[in-house]
Structures are given as structure tokens and as C-alpha cells.
Amino acid sequence: MQTSKKITLALMLSFFASAATLSHADETDAKKQPAKHVLLISVDGMHQADLDWFVTAYPQSTLARMVREGASYTNARTPFPSDSFPGMVGQLTGGNPKTTGIYYDDAYSRGLLPAGTTSCAGAKPGAEVYYAEVSAKDMNRLDSGQQIPGLYSDFTKISQLTGHAQDLLDPKTLPVDPKTCLPVYPHQYLQVNTIFEVAKQHHLRTAWSDKHAAYDILNGPSGKGIDDLFAPEINSSVTDPSAPAGPGDDWTKDNTNTQKYDAFKVKAVVNWAKGLDHAGNNSLGVPAIFGMNFQAVSTAQKLNKSNYYIDPENPSTIMTNGLGGYTLNGAVPGPVLQSALTFVDGQLKAMVSALDLSKTVVVLSAKHGQSPQNRAALTIIHDGDMIDALNCAWENNSAGCKDPAQTHLVAHAIDDDGILMWLTDRSVKATRFAKKFLLAYSGNGIGSDAFGNSTPKPFTQAGVTRIYAGEEAEDLFGARRGDERVPDVVGIAQQGVVWAGGKLSKIAEHGGNAHQDRHVPIVVWGAGIAHQSNDDHVETTQIAPTILSLLALDPKELRAVQIERTKALPDLH
Known part of the structure; x- marks a missing residue:
């Protein structure tokens, strides 16, 4: 009997070992590598509706081919707030702001000291964290202060820009860590790792192109996730800033210039697809993960009026003063936006032509959408006046309630098409006061007629449908109690409301929670994708x-996938 038991036990152990081997084999089969390279493209501002319209209007386009042959996820949403930083960081980490710590590109931290702080002993934490053009050594230059000789007489020289974007950042513009009294670089501010860092751990090559050197954040906490980060400054001057007239308009103020700017980055992507560096030198091999963001669609949606190309592939004919945004109550892209969409499609064709599609998968999405699409819904509210009024009410209209040098209730606010406020006083009394004040705040804003002319537009409730304050704001994001980065007050915009200055400067924005802010496409196309x-x-x-x-x-x-249990896109074969 004892011998029989030993034989039975041996058979059982053998069975389980075989089952484990089969299980591992099945798992290995399930993880067969469908691609050696992934190209990620963000068309900032693109709605799912924009893609649907373009594919219908241009069935022979590259975008139509991707949709026709690839996997389309037509009910996708970006993180809230629908800003560039949380949107792009979300795509590359798998996490929302509560996990990544990235609530906006212009945010606030109660754990850091203001930029320029040199004496940290005893300093009270609380600082704006603004990682954008202002972080550059020279925000007025396309090369962020690298001082490329002859750049403003020959923009092709932008290819000489360093691929180590951290070198282009001015430490004096960065918030300071009170523990070390050292500047906090964007990559150090991110709380979780990125797909670039995972790839690097497996000895794979990576590359990315974006609109500010501050996209160093995508390197992840290690600071080493991206081998080649090509980041020409989009908010720099189009003309030579050293000329007697000084800096001129940036690349976003005219859509034809935005298209020229995007083309610099497309050239870098084409070079990567050929196995070169962004400048077209050095045979380094095609990156495992690479890509870029487009800005042309976003600026075409935001600009009230702009020049545009009739045919972006033959930019010899420029039309002037075209209406930005949409026509027919937001249903059809207007001439400037149609030009931008056509441009993006043509540039995608150039990138795709350089790819080995038997080994490459292309993922197309957007960091954010934009709202409103219907020009008639636009109401611009002067955010500076609104914040001044809140501070003055809290301070009982003291003599210094509008003095920016004074300490006020609102420590920092960013209000594009959603209100985010960080307060100096986080008490229940203060957050309730701010909420009550904003819900009672009314006045006259600015709208637009069908021809792009400014019109008066009254508003109520500070332009919001709802205010979340204090713990309500933490719960809205799912943040832990006492999160030092979460806003204290969050306002959800009424449809069409944009907070800006006192003129018709733009007709749409992002950053809010509107359907048009967050409903963007995801298309996966290429090797092995049905x-x-x-x-x-x-x-x-x-x-x-x-x-x-x-x-x-x-x-x-x-790390964010572990924390939030983020799953891969479903049914992707």
C-alpha cells in the first residue's frame, strides 16, 4: 500500500508539472509579439466626430485606411482634467491624476517651494508648478535657448536641436524641493513610471517629439526613459526674437505656422522610422516605441480667424482670415480646421510610408478634445475679474484685495474650460465660501456671431453647472485625503463656457469635463491587428x-497599471 501511495503521488506530481508546463506554453503563445515597433500619434483636439467626418468625406485618405483596416474604439475618453499633461501622461503610464500626480501642466503643489527659492530653511511650502514654455532657457526661441546659429534664416536647422530636452530647461524657473533645496525637473514630479522606462529596462530604443522641453516629464522618474526627445518650442516667436522689433507671434497664432511647426516633428518621426536619430544621422535602429503630437487641429479649433492652406500638400496658395472651428452648429469642420485635418492626414501618409508595416503597429488618439464645437454656444468669462472678486469678497474688499503681491485666498487657479483652484486656506469654511461665492457670481461675458465678431453674452453661476469643494474635490478625482496636489475647488463648465481675458481671443478650449473635451478616437492599426x-x-x-x-x-x-488595474484595450487581435 505504501508503494502504491508513492506511485500515485508521483503520478500526481507529474500531472501538475505537465499542466504547469502547458499553462506556461499557453501563456507564452498568448504573449506572442505582434509587433517590434509601436508608433504613437496624438492629434491634439481631435474628437471622434472629427475622425468620423473626415473618413466619410475622404474615403481614400490614410486616416480612412487606418479605420477601415484597423481596430477603432469609438467610445474612448481622456482623463479629467482634459489637459495636455494629464492626457499624454495617462497614455504613457496607464494612470489618472490621482495616481500620476499630474493634474495640469500649470498646477500647484503644497509640498514644494516657489521657483527661484535659494534659502529653504523655514520656508513655507506652496508653489505653482508650471511645466510649459516658461520652463525653457529662452521661451522666445524655437530651440528654447540652445542658440542654433542661423536658425531664424533656415528653420531646417532645428534638426540640430538636442535630443536631451532636460538641457533646454532653466532650473531657475522650476519649483524647489524643500528637503534638498534643489529644482524639481518635470520627470522628477511624475509619481509613476512610463512605458518608455519599461522599454529601456528591456534594452529597447525609444524616441518622442512634443511641443515643450518640459515634456521631459515623459522620461519618467528615472529621467532616462527616452533616448531621443525632440521638443521644438511651439510658443516661441516665429520671427527672430533678437531683431529690433523683439519677439513676434508664436506658432499657434496662425494655423499655417502651426502646420509648419508640426512638420518639423514629422520629419523627426520619419527619420526614426528609418532607424536614424531625429536629425537623420547615425544608424541606431528603429525605436521600439516612438511618436509625436500634432498641434494643427487644436489651434484650428481654437482660433477665431486664421490664414489657411487650400491644399496643405501644395502650400503655395494661402487663404486669409478664414473662420476657425466648425460650421453648421458645430457639425462640420470649417475651412481652417478642414485644412488642418487634411494636413495631418498627409503627414500620417508620409510617416506610414517610412514604416515597415509588417513589424509596426500605429496607435492614434488625442491628449484631449476641445469645447465648444458650436460657436454659438461660446461664452468667454474674464477669469482674472472672477478671481479678484472672490479674493475681495473673502477679504471684505480690503485695500490690497487685488494686489498680486499680497497673499490671497486663491493661491493659484487655472481656468480654461474648467475651474481648478488651489486655496491658501483649506478649511471647510474657506472652501464652502469659495463654492457659495462662485455659484452666486454673474455678469457679462463675450460670445461670437457667425462671422467671428464679438457679441455680449450674460452668464450666471460663474459659468458652471456644479462646484466641488474641499473633500468633494478630492472625491471627484478619487484622491486620498490631504493630497498635496489636488485642487481645492473644481468647477464643471456650462456648455460653451471658456474662461479667458476680456476679448474674443479664442473660440474653444480644453481642460474641462465636457463630452467634447474628452470623447476622442483610439485607432490601432498595423502588424497583426484585425x-x-x-x-x-x-x-x-x-x-x-x-x-x-x-x-x-x-x-x-x-506602477499605475498596478494601482488602478488598468487593462489593455479589449478584443485586440
Whole structure:
């Protein structure tokens, strides 16, 4: 009997070992690498509706081909707030602001000291964290202060820009860590790792192109996630800033210039696709993960009027003073936006032509959408006046209530098409006061007629449908109690409301929670991807684990994926 038991036990152990081997084999089969390279493209501002319209209008386009042959997720949403930083960081980490710590590109931290602080002993924390053009050594130059000789007489020389964007940042513009009294670089501010860092851990090459050197944040906490980060400054002067007239308009103020700017980055992507560096030198091999963002669609949606190309592929004919945004109550892109969409499609064709599609998957999405699409819905509210009025009410209209040098209730605010406020007093009394004040705040704003002329537009409730204050704001984001980065007051905009200055400076914005802010496309196309159209609700944060899965890497190597249990996009075959 004892011998029989030993034989039975041996058979059982053998069975389980075989089962484990089969299980591992099945798992290995399931993780077969469908791609060696993933190209990620963000068309900032693009709505799912924009993609649908373009594919219908241009069935032979590259975008139409991607939709026709690839997997489309037509019910995707960006993180809230729908800003560039949380949107892009979400795509590359798998996390929302509560996890990444990134609530906006212009935010506030109660754990850091203001930029320029040199004496940290005893200093009270609380600082604006603004990682954008202001972080550059010279925000007026396309090269962020690298001082490339002859750049403003020959813009092709922008290819000489360093691929180590951190070198272009001015430490004096960065918030300061009170523990070390050292500046906090964007990559150090991110609380979780990125897909670029995971790729680097597996000895894979990475590359990215974006609009500010502050996109160093995408390097992740290690600071070493991206081998080649090409970041020409979009908010720099189009003309030579050293000329007697000084800096001129930046690249976003005219859509033809935005298209020229985007083309610099497309050239870098084409060079990467050929296995070169962004300048077209050095045979380094095609990156495992690479890509860029487009700005042309975003500025075409925001500009009241702009010059535009009739045919972006033949930019010899420029039309002047075209209306930005949409026509027919927001249903059809206007002439400037149509030009921008056509431009993006043509540039995608150039990138795709350089790819080996048997080894490459292309993922197309957007950091954010834009609202409103219907010009008639626009109401611009002067945010500076609103914040001054709140501070004055809290201080009982003291003599210094509008003095920017004084300490006020509002420590920092960013109000594009959503209100985010950080207060100096986080008490229940203060947050309730701010909420009550804003819900009672009314006045006259600015709208637009169908021809792009400014019109008066009254507003109530500070232009919001709802205010979240104090713990309500923390709960809205799912943040832990006492999160030092979460806003104290969050306002959800009424449809069409934009907070800006006192003139018709723009007709749409992002950063809020509107459907038009957050409903963007996700298209996955290329090697091994079967056609499907999926209308399940998905999040753009699911792009990160999807990219790693496509490369046969483990998504759980992403900290945010572990924390939020972010899944790869469903049914992707």
C-alpha cells in the first residue's frame, strides 16, 4: 500500500508539472509579439466626430485606411482634467491624476517651494508648478535657448536641436524641493513610471517629439526613459526674437505656422522610422516605441480667424482670415480646421510610408478634445475679474484685495474650460465660501456671431453647472485625503463656457469635463491587428498597457497599471 501511495503521488506530481508546463506554453503563445515597433500619434483636439467626418468625406485618405483596416474604439475618453499633461501622461503610464500626480501642466503643489527659492530653511511650502514654455532657457526661441546659429534664416536647422530636452530647461524657473533645496525637473514630479522606462529596462530604443522641453516629464522618474526627445518650442516667436522689433507671434497664432511647426516633428518621426536619430544621422535602429503630437487641429479649433492652406500638400496658395472651428452648429469642420485635418492626414501618409508595416503597429488618439464645437454656444468669462472678486469678497474688499503681491485666498487657479483652484486656506469654511461665492457670481461675458465678431453674452453661476469643494474635490478625482496636489475647488463648465481675458481671443478650449473635451478616437492599426469597430467605453489610459502588450512586455511593470488595474484595450487581435 505504501508503494502504491508513492506511485500515485508521483503520478500526481507529474500531472501538475505537465499542466504547469502547458499553462506556461499557453501563456507564452498568448504573449506572442505582434509587433517590434509601436508608433504613437496624438492629434491634439481631435474628437471622434472629427475622425468620423473626415473618413466619410475622404474615403481614400490614410486616416480612412487606418479605420477601415484597423481596430477603432469609438467610445474612448481622456482623463479629467482634459489637459495636455494629464492626457499624454495617462497614455504613457496607464494612470489618472490621482495616481500620476499630474493634474495640469500649470498646477500647484503644497509640498514644494516657489521657483527661484535659494534659502529653504523655514520656508513655507506652496508653489505653482508650471511645466510649459516658461520652463525653457529662452521661451522666445524655437530651440528654447540652445542658440542654433542661423536658425531664424533656415528653420531646417532645428534638426540640430538636442535630443536631451532636460538641457533646454532653466532650473531657475522650476519649483524647489524643500528637503534638498534643489529644482524639481518635470520627470522628477511624475509619481509613476512610463512605458518608455519599461522599454529601456528591456534594452529597447525609444524616441518622442512634443511641443515643450518640459515634456521631459515623459522620461519618467528615472529621467532616462527616452533616448531621443525632440521638443521644438511651439510658443516661441516665429520671427527672430533678437531683431529690433523683439519677439513676434508664436506658432499657434496662425494655423499655417502651426502646420509648419508640426512638420518639423514629422520629419523627426520619419527619420526614426528609418532607424536614424531625429536629425537623420547615425544608424541606431528603429525605436521600439516612438511618436509625436500634432498641434494643427487644436489651434484650428481654437482660433477665431486664421490664414489657411487650400491644399496643405501644395502650400503655395494661402487663404486669409478664414473662420476657425466648425460650421453648421458645430457639425462640420470649417475651412481652417478642414485644412488642418487634411494636413495631418498627409503627414500620417508620409510617416506610414517610412514604416515597415509588417513589424509596426500605429496607435492614434488625442491628449484631449476641445469645447465648444458650436460657436454659438461660446461664452468667454474674464477669469482674472472672477478671481479678484472672490479674493475681495473673502477679504471684505480690503485695500490690497487685488494686489498680486499680497497673499490671497486663491493661491493659484487655472481656468480654461474648467475651474481648478488651489486655496491658501483649506478649511471647510474657506472652501464652502469659495463654492457659495462662485455659484452666486454673474455678469457679462463675450460670445461670437457667425462671422467671428464679438457679441455680449450674460452668464450666471460663474459659468458652471456644479462646484466641488474641499473633500468633494478630492472625491471627484478619487484622491486620498490631504493630497498635496489636488485642487481645492473644481468647477464643471456650462456648455460653451471658456474662461479667458476680456476679448474674443479664442473660440474653444480644453481642460474641462465636457463630452467634447474628452470623447476622442483610439485607432490601432498595423502588424497583426484585425479590423473591428468597438463601442465599449474605454479610456485613453488603456493605451499604455496595450502598447506594452503589443511588444510582448508585461503591462504590470507600470506602477499605475498596478494601482488602478488598468487593462489593455479589449478584443485586440
